[in-house]
Amino acid sequence: MYKVLTIIVCAILFTMGLARADDPSPAAMDAARRLVTTLRVTDQYKVLLPGILFSLRPVLSQDRPEIERDFDAAVPAILEAGQSKYSNSMIERAAAAYAANFSADELHAIEAFYGSAVGQKYTGKSHELSEIGRQIGDEISREATDEIKAQMTRLLRDKGHKL
Missing domain, CATH: 1.20.5 (Single alpha-helices involved in coiled-coils or other helix-helix interfaces)
Structure with a gap:
C-alpha cells in the first residue's frame, strides 16, 4: 500500500527534478522528516526486511541444519538492527528529496493533509x-x-x- 504511494511521490519528485542549487534549509529538512514519518515510508521496508533475510537463508545455509539453526537464531537481532539502521537512512534520504523540492510551508501543508x-x-x-x-x-x-x-x-x- 505504501509502496505504491511512495513510488507515485518519488515519480512526481523526479519529474520535478531532484536537485536544487542550494541545500535545503534546516526548517525544510525538519518538515520533510515529519512528512516522511507521517507517510510511514519506512513501513514498506520493515515488511520487506524479513523476506530479504529469509531469501538469504538457503544461500548461506546450503541445506546444512546447523547453519540453518544458527541463522534462525540470529534473525531477530539482525531484524532489529537492520530496521533501525536502514529506516533512519531511508527517512533521511526521502526527507532530503522532499526538502529539495518543496518549501517548509509546502511540506507542512502536505503533512497536514496526510495527517488528517x-x-x-x-x-x-x-x-x-x-x-x-x-x-x-x-x-x-x-x-x-x-x-x-x-x-x-x-x-x-x-x-x-x-x-
Whole structure:
C-alpha cells in the first residue's frame, strides 16, 4: 500500500527534478522528516526486511541444519538492527528529496493533509486504488492491442499480404 504511494511521490519528485542549487534549509529538512514519518515510508521496508533475510537463508545455509539453526537464531537481532539502521537512512534520504523540492510551508501543508482523517483514508485506500488503476490499464491495453491488431491485419490483407 505504501509502496505504491511512495513510488507515485518519488515519480512526481523526479519529474520535478531532484536537485536544487542550494541545500535545503534546516526548517525544510525538519518538515520533510515529519512528512516522511507521517507517510510511514519506512513501513514498506520493515515488511520487506524479513523476506530479504529469509531469501538469504538457503544461500548461506546450503541445506546444512546447523547453519540453518544458527541463522534462525540470529534473525531477530539482525531484524532489529537492520530496521533501525536502514529506516533512519531511508527517512533521511526521502526527507532530503522532499526538502529539495518543496518549501517548509509546502511540506507542512502536505503533512497536514496526510495527517488528517482524509489523508489517512487516502493512504489506506491508495494501494487498492493503485491496484484498480493497474487493472484498468491492463484491460485497456489488451483491448487496444486486440483492436490495433485487427486493424493492422485488415490493412495488411487489403495490401495483398497473406497472414
